[in-house]
Amino acid sequence: MARRNLNELLGFVTVAREGSFTRAAATLGVTQSALSQSIRGLEERLQIRLLTRTTRSVSPTEAGDRLMRAIGHRFDEIESELEALTALRDKPAGTVRITSGDHVLHRVLLPKLTPLLRDYPDIAVEFDMNYGFRDIVADRFDAGVRMGNTIDKDMIAVPIGPPLRMAVVASPAYFAANPPPKVPQDLTTHRCINQRMPTSGGLYVWDFERRGRKVNVRVEGQLIFNTSPPQVDAALAGLGITLLPEDELMPDIVAGRLVRVLDDWCPKFSGYHLYYPSRRQPSPAFSLVVEALRFRA
DSSP: OOHHHHHHHHHHHHHHHHTOHHHHHHHHTSOHHHHHHHHHHHHHHHTSOOEEEOSSOEEEOHHHHHHHHHHHHHHHHHHHHHHHGGGGSSSOOEEEEEEEOHHHIIIIIHHHHHHHHHHOTTEEEEEEEOOSOOOTTTTTOSEEEEEGGGSOTTEEEEEOSOOEEEEEEEOHHHHHHSOOOSSGGGGGGSOBEEEBOTTTOSBOOEEEEETTEEEEEOOOOSEEESSSHHHHHHHHTTSOBEEEEGGGTHHHHHTTSSEEEOGGGOOEEOOEEEEEETTOOOOHHHHHHHHHHOOOO
């Protein structure tokens, strides 16, 4: 097949994945007009429309979906093989794309990867800060970070931190004006700081366990956030009780800025894990990243 046709097919696959000519053009390093013209030429030669274009989005037609299923993974395989060739270099090279939340990025990923990046200047890491459950295969990430108990069974999961516990906290001023809860059900009488779940869109249900007994509580309050940092700020300001992983709260707990309650209702659970597809053929750069992040007790 002519090289021009391969470029057109790669352009189509990229636009279909990105859902945008602008983002696809930036990814490919070409102009938006050149990319649009390339795909228009492909459609004319095939005599069928591959993409539905609106003022706000781009999506594959039925024919486009069929072509994506047929060739999309082929480009991924080619890219993986090209990355694997870096094993023949003196030093591994390539870009590793990871999606994660911002807290684990700052507290775990960056500190652990800093020595690696200094030793291997040809390795690059791209981070996507996102609290949703991204489809790392469809979105072409090399790996993602989640709590271990939320990872699909068909993924390889590598622990990058110790087991964690949740912590229920509020400011000393809040508890000076409101009696601390003694059991989870007492939370229904308090102002609590809620979190909107990025995937389902619902509010997070606070779950507890003690001696095998599990309790779920739907809390109410004046504030709802979709990330954790503002929840900490709101708790410090005395605006209510929040529930978050204890590693996000420990500096303030130790300093006395936050008071912990219901400690015996918060058992340990599987902590942060790096996860990636089991069928992935890891490049030397990716293997080094995994080993740098791996938790060793």
